[in-house]
Amino acid sequence: ATYRRVINLVRADTGLEDEGHAEIALETVLEALVQRLVPGEAEDLIAQLPSLLQPALYALPPGPDKLVTRETIEQALVQRLRVEPSRAAELLVAIGALIARIVSPGQMKDVQGQLPVPLREVFSDAAAPATA
DSSP, rough: HHHHHHHHHHHHOOOOOOOOHHHHHHHHHHHHHHHHSSSHHHHHHHHOOOOHHHHHHHTTTOOOOTTTOOOHHHHHHHHHOOOOOHHHHHHHHHHHHHHHHOOHHHHHHHHHHTSHHHHHHHHSSGSSSSOO
8 A cells, every 4th residue: 555545544544634643643652663673573554554654664773672562652642642542442443443454464474473462452454443
């Protein structure tokens, strides 16, 4: 998927009207996910993302950062987007499900294998609300 398409999907799936907010939300979640993974897995994941997202993600310090949790990602969304914690939780689930849809199932399985259960649930397209 192209960067533009992914941002449009973020907007559609999250209800974030503002394109800048959609970009911030996606970057926040991806940065945390990449930092939570061992370097090789992080690189495999990044390689499947739109090229415009890749440089910033490759530049992150190598993981796995075990301090990254569902709560810390939600807190980062609260701070960066100035949303309520309940809204941040919704955004995380929507974006996690979107990421699970845009990378290959095999890649997502590898990613999930490295995550604690609360995060594994987020990065699964089963977490996505069914779209009509």
